[in-house]
Amino acid sequence: xxxxxxxxxxxxxxxxxxxxxxxxxxxxxxxxxxxxxxxxxxxxxxxxxxxxxxxxxxxxxxxxxxxxxxxxxxxxxxxxxxxxxxxxxxxxxxxxxxxxxxxxxxxxxxxxxxxxxxxxxxxxxxxxxxxxxxxxxxxxxxxxxxxxxxxxxxxxxxxxxxxxxxxxxxxxxxxxxxxxxxxxxxxxxxxxxxxxxxxxxxxxxxxxxxxxxxxxxxxxxxxxxxxxxxxxxxxxxxxxxxxxxxxxxxxxxxxxxxxxxxxxxxxxxxxxxxxxxxxxxxxxxxxxxxxxxxxxxxxxxxxxxxxxxxxxxxxxxxxxxxxxxxxxxxxxxxxxxxxxxxxxxxxxxxxxxxxxxxxxxxxxxxxxxxxxxxxxx
Amino acid sequence: xxxxxxxxxxxxxxxxxxxxxxxxxxxxxxxxxxxxxxxxxxxxxxxxxxxxxxxxxxxxxxxxxxxxxxxxxxxxxxxxxxxxxxxxxxxxxxxxxxxxxxxxxxxxxxxxxxxxxxxxxxxxxxxxxxxxxxxxxxxxxxxxxxxxxxxxxxxxxxxxxxxxxxxxxxxxxxxxxxxxxxxxxxxxxxxxxxxxxxxxxxxxxxxxxxxxxxxxxxxxxxxxxxxxxxxxxxxxxxxxxxxxxxxxxxxxxxxxxxxxxxxxxxxxxxxxxxxxxxxxxxxxxxxxxxxxxxxxxxxxxxxxxxxxxxxxxxxxxxxxxxxxxxxxxxxxxxxxxxxxxxxxxxxxxxxxxxxxxxxxxxxxxxxxxxxxxxxxxxxxxxxxxxxxxxxxxxxxxx
Numbered sequence: 001x002x003x004x005x006x007x008x009x010x011x012x013x014x015x016x017x018x019x020x021x022x023x024x025x026x027x028x029x030x031x032x033x034x035x036x037x038x039x040x041x042x043x044x045x046x047x048x049x050x051x052x053x054x055x056x057x058x059x060x061x062x063x064x065x066x067x068x069x070x071x072x073x074x075x076x077x078x079x080x081x082x083x084x085x086x087x088x089x090x091x092x093x094x095x096x097x098x099x100x101x102x103x104x105x106x107x108x109x110x111x112x113x114x115x116x117x118x119x120x121x122x123x124x125x126x127x128x129x130x131x132x133x134x135x136x137x138x139x140x141x142x143x144x145x146x147x148x149x150x151x152x153x154x155x156x157x158x159x160x161x162x163x164x165x166x167x168x169x170x171x172x173x174x175x176x177x178x179x180x181x182x183x184x185x186x187x188x189x190x191x192x193x194x195x196x197x198x199x200x201x202x203x204x205x206x207x208x209x210x211x212x213x214x215x216x217x218x219x220x221x222x223x224x225x226x227x228x229x230x231x232x233x234x235x236x237x238x239x240x241x242x243x244x245x246x247x248x249x250x251x252x253x254x255x256x257x258x259x260x261x262x263x264x265x266x267x268x269x270x271x272x273x274x275x276x277x278x279x280x281x282x283x284x285x286x287x288x289x290x291x292x293x294x295x296x297x298x299x300x301x302x303x304x305x306x307x308x309x310x311x312x313x314x315x316x317x318x319x320x321x322x323x324x325x326x327x328x329x330x331x332x333x334x335x336x337x338x339x340x341x342x343x344x345x346x347x348x349x350x351x352x353x354x355x356x357x358x359x360x361x362x363x364x365x366x367x368x369x370x371x372x373x374x375x376x377x
Numbered sequence: 378x379x380x381x382x383x384x385x386x387x388x389x390x391x392x393x394x395x396x397x398x399x400x401x402x403x404x405x406x407x408x409x410x411x412x413x414x415x416x417x418x419x420x421x422x423x424x425x426x427x428x429x430x431x432x433x434x435x436x437x438x439x440x441x442x443x444x445x446x447x448x449x450x451x452x453x454x455x456x457x458x459x460x461x462x463x464x465x466x467x468x469x470x471x472x473x474x475x476x477x478x479x480x481x482x483x484x485x486x487x488x489x490x491x492x493x494x495x496x497x498x499x500x501x502x503x504x505x506x507x508x509x510x511x512x513x514x515x516x517x518x519x520x521x522x523x524x525x526x527x528x529x530x531x532x533x534x535x536x537x538x539x540x541x542x543x544x545x546x547x548x549x550x551x552x553x554x555x556x557x558x559x560x561x562x563x564x565x566x567x568x569x570x571x572x573x574x575x576x577x578x579x580x581x582x583x584x585x586x587x588x589x590x591x592x593x594x595x596x597x598x599x600x601x602x603x604x605x606x607x608x609x610x611x612x613x614x615x616x617x618x619x620x621x622x623x624x625x626x627x628x629x630x631x632x633x634x635x636x637x638x639x640x641x642x643x644x645x646x647x648x649x650x651x652x653x654x655x656x657x658x659x660x661x662x663x664x665x666x667x668x669x670x671x672x673x674x675x676x677x678x679x680x681x682x683x684x685x686x687x688x689x690x691x692x693x694x695x696x697x698x699x700x701x702x703x704x705x706x707x708x709x710x711x712x713x714x715x716x717x718x719x720x721x722x723x724x725x726x727x728x729x730x731x732x733x734x735x736x737x738x739x740x741x742x743x744x745x746x747x748x749x750x751x752x753x754x755x756x757x758x759x760x761x762x763x764x765x766x767x768x769x770x771x772x773x774x775x
Contacts, residue, residue, distance in 0.1 A: 304723055310590040347723070 005317045005362055009206070010149055010183060010296050010353035015249075016208035018256055023210055023249035034242050035231065048242055051251035058258045061192050061217060067237040068247050071214035072182045073101045075201035078216055078238070079178045080105040082224045083140060089113035090138035095126045095155075096338045097148050099180055119144075124153030124289045124339045132163040141176045146184035146200070150335040150351055151288045152296030154188055155179075161196030174198075176223050182206055186257030187268075187295045198223055204246065208355070209253035213246035257356070264356045268294040271354060271363050278367030283374055287336050287349055295355065298336065300348045301370075302377040308350055311376070315369050320351040381415075381434045382457055384537055385426040385443065388450035388547055401426075404448040404550040407612050411442040411766045422533050423491060427455075440543065442767070445609035447576050449545030453529070455537045460495060462505065465536050469509045469528065476540045477513075483520030484510055487529045495532045502530060546576065551612040554578030556658040557690065558649050561585050561616070563599045563720040566664030566693055568607045568710040569701050571614075573692030574662045581611045582656060584649050586621040591722035599718050601762060601770070606710050608764035615773070616762040617652055621645075624751040625725055631746050635731045636739065638672050641721075643684040643743045648752050650685040652759070660688040666701065667694050671730035680736045684743060 003014060015023070026047065032040035034048045049063070056063040069075045080102070083092070089112055094102055096118045106116050117134045119126050126144050135142075142164055147154050157179050164177050181200040184190045186207045192200060202215040218224050221235060230239020257264075272294035276286055279299050287298040301308045305321035312319055336346035352366070385408070390400040401421065408428060409417045415434040420427040430439065436454065443452045454476075458468035478484060486503040497505065506528060507519060517526070531537045559571045561583035571581050585600045597618065604616040624644055632640045649661045665673045672681075682689050693701055705711035731739075763773040 306593065307591050307722055307724070310593060314590060 003357070005365065007317060007319045007352045007354060007358070007362075007366065009355040009358075010351060011320055012205050012211070013208045013355050015205075015210055016253060016256065016357075019209050019249040019253040022252040023245050026248035027245035030244050030248075034244060035233065044244055047248060048244055051244075051248045054251040055215065055254055058254050059192055059217070064221070064235065065192075065217055065219060067216040067218060067234045068242060068250075069214045069216050069238055070212055070243070071205070072099075072180065072201040072203040073214075074238075075214055075216035076101045076178075076180060077105075078226060079141070079143070079176070079199050079201070079224055080109070081227045083109065083114070084112065084227065085225050086140060089115070090140040091115040091117060091134075091136050093117045093119065093131060093134045093139060093142045093144075095119045095121050095144050096333060097121045097124065097126070097150070097153070097335050098143060098145055099149055099182070102143055102145075102180060121148075121153070121338055122340050124148055124151050124292070124335075126155055126160070128156060128159035128163050131160050132167065135164065135167045135175070137171060139175050140173070141178060143178045143180070146179045146181040146190060147188050147293045147296070148335065149183050149296070150349075151298040151339065152183070152292035152294075152353075153289050154184075154291060154293055157195050157197055165196055174223065181217075183293060183296065186254065186261075188293050189265075192217055192219075204250035204253060207253050207257045209250040210246040213243050213250050215250075265294065268354065268356065268358075271358060271360065272297060274360075275352065275363055275367065278363070279370060282367065282370040283377065284370065285345065287339065287341060287345070289339075295353055297352045297354075298349055299352065300336070300341075300345045301350065302348065304348055305350050308348065311373060312350075312369070315373075317366055317369060320353070321349075380432045381430040381439075382455045382537075383428040383430070383439065383443065384453050384455035384531075384539055384542075385428055385449055386451040386545070387424065387426060387448055388545075389549060390448055391424050400448065400550055400553055403553050404446070407446055407448070407550050407552070407766070408443070410612060411446065411609070412439060415439075425531075425533075427457075427537075428452075438767075441609065444543060444545060446550070446612075447546055447548035447578070447610065448550035450547050451542050451545050453539040453542035455539040457535050457537055460492070460532065460534075460536050462497065465502070465530065465538070466505065466509055468536070468538055469506050469530070470513070472538045472540060473510065473513050473528070478510070478517060478526040478540075480514065480516055482517060482525035483523070484514070484517045484526040484528065485519065485521050485524035486510070487527050488532075489530070490532045492532050492534070502532070506530060546610070548576035549578035551575050551578060551610075552580040554580075555660070556580045556582065556656060557660040557662045558653040558656065558658045559583045559614075559662045560645060560649060560664070561600060561603065562664070563596050563603065563714065563716075563718060564664065565698075565705050565711060565714040566666065566669075566701055568603050568664075568708065568714065569696075569704045570662055570664040570692045571607050572610050572704070572708050574660075574690060575611050579660070579662070581662065582615040582617065582658065583607075584617045584619060584645075584652060585720075586619050586645055586648075588622045588625050588722065588725070589620070591622060591625070591724065592720055593718055595716075596718035596720050599713060599716050600720070601764075602713050603710055604762070605764045605768040605770060606713060607708065608768045609766055610708065611766075613766045614764050615656075616764065618760045618762065619648055619652075619755050620758050620760075621648075621755055624648075624748060624755055627748065627751055628746060629725055632742065634727045635729055636734070636742060637725060637727050638730050639677060639680060639734055639739055640743055640746060641725065642672050642677070642681045643739075644746075644748050644752060646681050646685045646689070647748065648755060650687045651752065651756055653687050658687075660690045661685065662690045662692065664693055665691045666696050666698070669698065671732045674732050676733040676736070677731075680734050680739045683736055683740060 030044040034045040052063045178199040200217040204213045205211040229236045284299040309321040334346040336349045415430040418429045458464040486506045488499040488502040
């Protein structure tokens with residue numbers, strides 16, 4: 001399958017040559033269990049810790065603050081499941097634009113007596129003052145994503161963190177501030193140590209690493225308690241034999257994406273700007289807020305998402321229909337609608353997502369194609 | 378040597394007069410069509426068909442085939458023996474060993490003596506076999522009204538025994554009442570309409586209007602799946618996939634917005650009529666139920682009917698949605714019908730559709746759209762699929 005004209009990197013970013021090579025090398029060099037005490041096991045263990053250190057270096061955090069998981073969904077689950085250790089249910093604050101991996105915990109938490117507050121996100125942005133207003137003494141967890149996966153909105157996690165930390169001073173317990181940061185990793189300035197985030201989830205396959213591996217950042221391990229520590233791997237946070245080759249490949253992909261970061265961001269900002277201009281000229285409406293991640297652009301056409309996506313697909317461009325024109329999707333809440341754009345615009349929204357490998361030519365071709373399609377609107 | 382035997386009860390056919398033979402012949406043909414792989418051979422005796430199959434015939438497949446063949450009211454895996462008392466008793470023991478009754482509950486012997494020369498009466502035969510049952514299952518008691526288990530014995534040219542009789546779908550054999558063209562959408566209703574019409578003997582082919590890219594290929598796959606699911610009831614069905622995008626776009630462009638659905642329906646009728654004529658079909662069958670949606674009012678239906686000379690049959694006209702859903706579940710199409718691939722894109726659905734159109738006005742509007750060329754083009758590009766009586770897709774026999 002050719003990668004040409006692929007604009008769905010936010011769904012998955014195909015493995016880079018580098019991470020494929022890294023995976024293959026690690027899989028053949030470290031065939032043993034990192035928990036084994038023989039030499040092969042010890043070497044595997046060393047390689048695992050080196051990968052962790054590499055990730056920690058790139059993210060400017062301590063290695064022991066990183067837990068390797070099977071992906072962001074598992075990382076998110078660990079944070080939410082950890083609440084079940086609490087003796088008494090309390091309050092959880094999330095936003096209406098969280099990923100389903102977060103929202104899917106609402107029914108369970110409610111059943112267990114938790115009070116789940118969902119904050120609005122007009123124009124895609126969750127306001128720190130809304131978080132502040134929702135904080136109560138019973139609040140145990142605030143979960144606001146760093147970058148929205150549908151519209152690219154970059155949330156002000158620093159400001160949110162600040163209001164939480166301020167409020168927390170009057171409490172005996174700490175409020176965990178968790179931020180699903182899948183779409184931020186390697187794409188948007190993200191400083192875990194300075195942001196005041198307590199925990200964050202990451203996925204390798206969104207940055208060209210392998211599937212089935214991800215990470216949970218935890219400022220202090222005591223904040224999160226695993227439901228199933230099993231064999232005690234990952235500092236007792238995540239049991240099970242480590243997916244070593246994937247972890248090593250992930251660490252290399254991570255290092256690679258942060259290489260010459262500033263230039264990449266500059267280039268991507270220019271591509272995004274060009275896309276916004278070109279698609280506006282072609283008659284599309286821009287849904288992504290100003291200041292959104294340059295990697296994600298959400299737009300609406302006069303056609304239903306699904307139809308427009310299919311038409312682009314027939315012309316060789318892969319994009320994502322922000323919302324399926326289906327009965328199922330109609331029942332759910334649409335992020336574009338939450339932004340305040342109305343049902344119709346939401347049902348005709350598509351997500352265009354790019355990566356550092358996206359070329360100027362691909363962007364120009366996409367714009368030209370949409371302009372040609374205008375007669376069919 | 379054929380050795381697996383099924384006894385088949387035919388219902389309404391046995392009440393037919395002079396043309397009964399035609400119905401029976403068709404029923405035998407329809408059954409054989411599904412089971413030819415096992416050398417199906419059918420013998421007929423008063424009110425019963427005896428289906429002989431190779432010993433390796435798969436019970437589940439046979440049961441599926443018979444329970445979807447209209448004209449059959451009931452059937453059972455049966456065992457044949459000679460017409461003497463000892464043979465009957467020993468066969469009864471064998472049947473009960475193969476299909477044991479439970480350890481608790483009640484039973485009954487249902488004896489039927491067609492051959493009055495047999496020395497035992499039905500009652501005497503029942504008593505004799507009740508003893509056999511009692512010996513094998515001493516805890517069971519007799520209950521003639523609502524038994525948990527029944528051993529049937531029929532004395533005819535030979536003697537037949539069976540325990541587990543199953544209900545057939547009833548109705549009349551398909552292809553005894555001419556051919557109809559079904560407008561098959563991806564929804565819940567039209568497959569049910571097909572089954573209703575086929576139940577009275579109609580042979581049915583299906584038409585689906587595909588509007589890619591406004592409807593997805595998944596929607597087409599869903600319709601093909603539905604066609605394969607109803608095919609066993611229909612004794613096989615052709616599926617005509619009519620590419621209708623250009624026709625729909627033309628209507629969207631030229632028609633009054635509130636009338637678009639009506640105009641679609643009219644153009645679909647016209648298309649179906651042309652295909653029907655080519656197939657020598659005498660009716661168009663739709664899944665419409667009165668007042669279910671805007672295009673299913675009496676006014677809307679009189680308008681769409683007026684656009685075709687072909688008889689339009691709406692088997693679901695008086696059914697509630699709940700009743701339709703319950704039949705869809707019975708025939709196994711419901712789960713597929715509710716898959717979320719829409720058969721009409723929202724851009725073609727007016728926000729405020731006309732519900733009580735003026736027939737003559739709407740006719741004029743339709744004619745002014747000059748759809749004939751688009752329809753002919755759509756028919757010329759139609760793709761035809763065939764699903765055989767077992768529901769398998771097959772290349773079309775021309």
